[in-house]
Structures are given as C-alpha cells and as structure tokens.
Amino acid sequence: MTVLKLYNTKTREKHAFKPINEGAVGMYVCGPTVYDYAHIGNARPVIIFDVLFRLLRQIYGTGKVNYVRNITDVDDKIIAAQQDSGEDINVITSRTIRAFQSDMKVLGNLEPSIEPQATDHIPQMIKMIEKLILTGNAYQEQGHVCFHVPSMANYGRLSRLNREELIVGARVEVAPYKRDPADFILWKPSSSDQPGWDSPWGRGRPGWHIECSAMSNEYLGITFDIHGGGQDLIFPHHENEIAQSCCANGEDTFAQIWMHNGYLMVDGEKMSKSLGNFITVRDLLDSYHGETIRLCMLMTHYRQPLNWTSNGLAQAKSSLDSFYGALRQVNDLPQFIDELSEEFMTALLDDINTPEAIKVLHELSKDLNKAETKKAKAQLKGKLLAAGKLLGILNCDPNNWFESENSNLKSGLSEDQINKLILARNNARDDKNFALSDKIRDELLQSGIVLEDSKSITRWKRL
RNA sequence: GGCGCGGUGGCGGAGUGGCUACGCAGAGGCCUGCAAAGCCUUGAACACCGGUUCGAUUCCGGUCCGCGCCUCCA
Missing domain, CATH: 1.20.120.640 (Anticodon-binding domain of a subclass of class I aminoacyl-tRNA synthetases)
Structure with a gap:
C-alpha cells in the first residue's frame, strides 16, 4: 500500500494524505502575475507541484487529479507595466502568458488541468464579495469593499499571526477606508484609465486575494485537498483566501492541506522581483538545458x-x-x-x-x-x-x-565533419599511428568535442 | 518587538537515537596504445554548552550565528 505523506503548513506536521473524495484529488497552486518574464524563483513552485501532480497521477490515475493553476492578469503591477511601456494591457498580459507557458514547458512541466485567468471570473468574485457583505464579514467604504478581519474569530490560523501582533508590526499607514488596520481589500475603484468592471459598488477591480477564492471554488468546490504556493504567500495571501472562502461558504475548512515551497536565494538573499536580483528562466535557457535547470531545482528538498x-x-x-x-x-x-x-x-x-x-x-x-x-x-x-x-x-x-549543439559553447563543427575526423583518427589508430590519432583527438577537443572509444565504436559528445 | 526556518565532511545536500546517504571535487587501482567514459577501493561531518539515555549529529533546554515573514512578491 502506497501512503503519501505530506507536510501541512497548517499543522506544521507531516500527515498521511487522504483525499476528501476517495480516489480523486483536487489541487490549487497560485500561479504567476503576468507582467514580466518568469524568474527561476517563479519556476520553483511550478516544478515542485508538477512533480507532486505527476506523483498523484501515478497513485490515483491520470484522469483523477484536477490541478488548477491560476493566472493573475489583473493587478496593480500590470497597470504599472502598462504605464511604463505604454502598451495595451492585453498585449502585455497575453505576451507574458505565452512566454510563461513556453518557459514552463521547456522546464519539463506538464500543463495543469485548468489554467484559469482572473479576468474571466469577475462575476464569480463579485458574487462572493456580495456574500461576504451579507454575512457581515465585509463592508463598503468610499468605493472600496473590505474584508473585516475582526469579524472572523479564528483569523490567522495558517500563519499563526494574530491581529494585535499584525497591527504592532504594521509599517504602513492605515488607509482611511479601513475600519480595522488588518482589514484587506476585496474590491477597489478604478479610474477611467485603469481596467475596471461594473459592480454593485461602481466600476472597479478585484483585490489581490479574491480571485483565488473564487476560482478554486469554481473548479474544485468549497473544500478541496491541496493548496500550494511559495512560502511568501502564507501571509497575507493564503491567510486572506482562507478568511474569504470560509466566511463566504460558512465552512470551517477551505483547503485540507497547505503546502509551501522554500525560497530561492541568490548570494544568500531571497530572490524577488522587488529586490531586483532575479534571474529569468529565459536567460538561463540560453546556457543550460531545461532538464539541467529542473534537476538543479529538485536536488534540494522543496521546503528548504x-x-x-x-x-x-x-x-x-x-x-x-x-x-x-x-x-x-x-x-x-x-x-x-x-x-x-x-x-x-x-x-x-x-x-x-x-x-x-x-x-x-x-x-x-x-x-x-x-x-x-x-x-x-x-x-x-x-x-x-x-x-x-x-x-x-x-x-x-x-x-x-x-x-546536440549546446548554445553555451559553439564548436563550429558539424556532425558530418566530426564523423569524418573520427574516421580518420580510427584509421590512424588501426595503423598504430598514435601521434596522428592523438593530434586529431586534440583538435576535436579544442572544438569542444570529447571522444569515448569503446570496443566497437567511438562515441563523441559536446562539452 | 512578535512569528517562523536553518546551521552536516573541500563544496552541494539527504537522513537517522547505536550501523554506508548520494553527488561533485581529492587519493589509489582496474580497464585503455594513451585518454575519455565506466567500475573498484579510500580519507573526510554533523555550530557551541548543558540535560535525558547504556549510547545523541539525531530528543529536550540554553547560547551564538545566518535567513525569512509581519508591506507587493513564488
């Protein structure tokens, strides 16, 4: 009997995994915000959860695993990118989505079962926000709709942060439309030059967290098995998803298991877009095969x-x-x-x-x-x-x-030329003319070609 | 200040209450015309201080050091 054990951030322990619906698994992983090329820090969760996806398919059957990975295509960073470049938002997002999908494919990742985009699910988000207002967990103020954190008794269970501590640690001025410093935005107004959708609260756009609550609900149901992402999403993103989903659905449980991969560091520092020390997958692929990058990623345990x-x-x-x-x-x-x-x-x-x-x-x-x-x-x-x-x-x-030609080191020699030189060398070896055969081998080495003689044939490889 | 993670041999990096990680690099050997690849053998570690124990790198407590979250971020 194969027992899969997974570490759950919620309990901080490893547990035997048991799907809510026997024989089928639902998994949601937070995907990219599409305003720039993916860096290798973005690639880590994709690769990790791809391995988990493959493992789950192996255990439960290929068609039994529903893997949802969203694409965030509405976000203030995208608006900022638009203002920087002057390009249309759709141009930026669709180009970035294509690049992301192609990069992830080269890194050997399967496509998720569903890759929903936030902007295709605005009605679902609005519906959920309306629910939260009805249940008394959210309020409208100055065109904003906010989730009221004190309305949820056990807020902070995942990150193990409590409201008082959050307020003490807060380094940001509290927005005037918030009733409590810990409250977070569900919906915010858009100016005419910003992307927006009509809603009961005027033209606006969703806050950061609501899309994942709405889309996981849409494709996986109210409660599902696994929710994953990077460690930096534990707070506030995943904490707030839990708050939204549990309060809107009147359920105590949202995802059963929360899994978070560790950070990717460069020179001992966390790599992130905000620090500007990131390496894009694109750049790396100029010098390394996708499998090399992937294996490098898997050589360290995902939580480290x-x-x-x-x-x-x-x-x-x-x-x-x-x-x-x-x-x-x-x-x-x-x-x-x-x-x-x-x-x-x-x-x-x-x-x-x-x-x-x-x-x-x-x-x-x-x-x-x-x-x-x-x-x-x-x-x-x-x-x-x-x-x-x-x-x-x-x-x-x-x-x-x-x-195959490694772009890292151009040998300048075609396969045909290489084979001719190998033939010449082997003729020399047959004649016991080792001075000549070694000379040819050295020449090939200068071009980045290494020979391997076996009993029957001479194989070669590029450095 | 609060919450959390980590400190393993030259390097990367698992794991375990008593016995080999593994890989790379190093040393010796086999193979080879010589190499390369491969195979065999081999040295080398568990931050520090206490405690529990017959025995701790592994459990508990403390110290030091590094890192992260508490603000957008995978």
Missing part, C-alpha cells in the same frame, strides 16, 4: 531554502550526463518494462523527498552500467526511465543529449 549557483547547475549537468551516459550504452535495447523502483517511490512518498529520489537514480544508473545480461539491462533501463519520467527528466534521446 535553495541557493541558486552555477556550481549547482554544473552538478545537475554532471548528474544528467552520467544518467544519459548509462542510457546511451543501452540505447538500442528495448526497455523491459516501465517499472518504478520501490526505493524511489518511498522517497517521493515521504513528502516529495526529491534529493533522496535522485540518489536512487544514481544507484540505478550505476547498476545499469554494471549489468551484464540483456534482461537485467532492459529492466534497469526501464526503471531508470520510469523514475526520470516521474521527475520530469530523461526525456531526451541519449545521443541527442550528448551530440
């Missing part, structure tokens, strides 16, 4: 902080080289069966312990190198590939992995 370094990327590349190296030896062998190693599954079932899972990949790869019979080789190949598939890596043809 991850310091992003070129050394880490080099290690990820080296690991992939060794996996593909093992696979290359058996490239012409059909895989025996897509069997998942038990040890590998055990690692992932324990709160998605990807470093432990990668260790198993190394063991499988080593076993594959040592395997002697065809049957053993085929079996290990199947296990390695199946494990890689669950992590979203090892999707390339091994020869292609080594031989």
Whole structure:
C-alpha cells in the first residue's frame, strides 16, 4: 500500500494524505502575475507541484487529479507595466502568458488541468464579495469593499499571526477606508484609465486575494485537498483566501492541506522581483538545458531554502550526463518494462523527498552500467526511465543529449565533419599511428568535442 | 518587538537515537596504445554548552550565528 505523506503548513506536521473524495484529488497552486518574464524563483513552485501532480497521477490515475493553476492578469503591477511601456494591457498580459507557458514547458512541466485567468471570473468574485457583505464579514467604504478581519474569530490560523501582533508590526499607514488596520481589500475603484468592471459598488477591480477564492471554488468546490504556493504567500495571501472562502461558504475548512515551497536565494538573499536580483528562466535557457535547470531545482528538498549557483547547475549537468551516459550504452535495447523502483517511490512518498529520489537514480544508473545480461539491462533501463519520467527528466534521446549543439559553447563543427575526423583518427589508430590519432583527438577537443572509444565504436559528445 | 526556518565532511545536500546517504571535487587501482567514459577501493561531518539515555549529529533546554515573514512578491 502506497501512503503519501505530506507536510501541512497548517499543522506544521507531516500527515498521511487522504483525499476528501476517495480516489480523486483536487489541487490549487497560485500561479504567476503576468507582467514580466518568469524568474527561476517563479519556476520553483511550478516544478515542485508538477512533480507532486505527476506523483498523484501515478497513485490515483491520470484522469483523477484536477490541478488548477491560476493566472493573475489583473493587478496593480500590470497597470504599472502598462504605464511604463505604454502598451495595451492585453498585449502585455497575453505576451507574458505565452512566454510563461513556453518557459514552463521547456522546464519539463506538464500543463495543469485548468489554467484559469482572473479576468474571466469577475462575476464569480463579485458574487462572493456580495456574500461576504451579507454575512457581515465585509463592508463598503468610499468605493472600496473590505474584508473585516475582526469579524472572523479564528483569523490567522495558517500563519499563526494574530491581529494585535499584525497591527504592532504594521509599517504602513492605515488607509482611511479601513475600519480595522488588518482589514484587506476585496474590491477597489478604478479610474477611467485603469481596467475596471461594473459592480454593485461602481466600476472597479478585484483585490489581490479574491480571485483565488473564487476560482478554486469554481473548479474544485468549497473544500478541496491541496493548496500550494511559495512560502511568501502564507501571509497575507493564503491567510486572506482562507478568511474569504470560509466566511463566504460558512465552512470551517477551505483547503485540507497547505503546502509551501522554500525560497530561492541568490548570494544568500531571497530572490524577488522587488529586490531586483532575479534571474529569468529565459536567460538561463540560453546556457543550460531545461532538464539541467529542473534537476538543479529538485536536488534540494522543496521546503528548504535553495541557493541558486552555477556550481549547482554544473552538478545537475554532471548528474544528467552520467544518467544519459548509462542510457546511451543501452540505447538500442528495448526497455523491459516501465517499472518504478520501490526505493524511489518511498522517497517521493515521504513528502516529495526529491534529493533522496535522485540518489536512487544514481544507484540505478550505476547498476545499469554494471549489468551484464540483456534482461537485467532492459529492466534497469526501464526503471531508470520510469523514475526520470516521474521527475520530469530523461526525456531526451541519449545521443541527442550528448551530440546536440549546446548554445553555451559553439564548436563550429558539424556532425558530418566530426564523423569524418573520427574516421580518420580510427584509421590512424588501426595503423598504430598514435601521434596522428592523438593530434586529431586534440583538435576535436579544442572544438569542444570529447571522444569515448569503446570496443566497437567511438562515441563523441559536446562539452 | 512578535512569528517562523536553518546551521552536516573541500563544496552541494539527504537522513537517522547505536550501523554506508548520494553527488561533485581529492587519493589509489582496474580497464585503455594513451585518454575519455565506466567500475573498484579510500580519507573526510554533523555550530557551541548543558540535560535525558547504556549510547545523541539525531530528543529536550540554553547560547551564538545566518535567513525569512509581519508591506507587493513564488
């Protein structure tokens, strides 16, 4: 029996996962605000929850997991981007959405089941805000609608912050339309040059948190299984989502399990758009294969902080080289069966312990190198590939992995030229003219081509 | 000030109350014409101080250090 254990931010403990509806899983992950290219900090939750998505599909069946990841396409940062560039908002958001989707695909992520956009769900948000006013949890003031935090007895359960502490810590002046310093906006007025929608409170736009409450409700129901995102969303975003959804629905529970990935750091500092120290996925892809970036991300457990370094990327590349190296030896062998190693599954079932899972990949790869019979080789190949598939890596043809042009280092040599030089060198070797054969090998090395002689053939790879 | 996370060998990074993480780098060896790749062997760690225990890197308490949240942020 496979038991998946997940760490729940709400309880700060690992628990055995049990779906609310037996045999089917609903998961909501906060997606990007689309005003700029994705940085690798944005990519971390996408990759982490993609692995969880794959794992859940493995356990419950491909069609049994409903994975919703929203796109925030109405936000003051987008308005700011519009004012900076003068471009139309729709131009900015649709271009950014396309870039995001393409970047995430190159990083080996599956598409979520649904990728709803906030602006397509304004009526649902308005409906929920009306409900909150009716239940006495929200009020209208100077064109704004605010959630009244004191109206909810157990506000702050997720972040374990209480209202008094929040007020003490508040570094921002309290807006005049707020009855309580902790209150937050559900709806705010838009000027004529800002995007807006008609509502019972005039033309305006939604506050930050309401879209996730409205869209999770729409696609997953009032209560669902897993809600994920980065640690920085715990407060205020997820706390406020809980407040909105629980009060509007009259339910005590919103998401059953809250999962949060740790920060991605650069030079020991949190990477974020506001600090300006971010590395975009685009830039990284100029120098590294998507799988390298992905494996680098998975080498650290998702709840730990991850310091992003070129050394880490080099290690990820080296690991992939060794996996593909093992696979290359058996490239012409059909895989025996897509069997998942038990040890590998055990690692992932324990709160998605990807470093432990990668260790198993190394063991499988080593076993594959040592395997002697065809049957053993085929079996290990199947296990390695199946494990890689669950992590979203090892999707390339091994020869292609080594031989395809790496934009990082242009060799200037075509495949044809390389093969001719290898042939010339092997002729020299047959003649025992090692001075010549070594000279050719050195020349190739100068162009970034490394040779590997085996008994039957000479393989090559680009550095 | 409040809340929270972390300090593991040269580096990255898991994990455990008593026994090998794993990878990279290093050393030695096998293989090779020589290499490369691969394989074998190998050295090296659990911030500090107390406590619990037969025994703690692992549990408890304290100290120091680093980081985050409390304000937009994955």
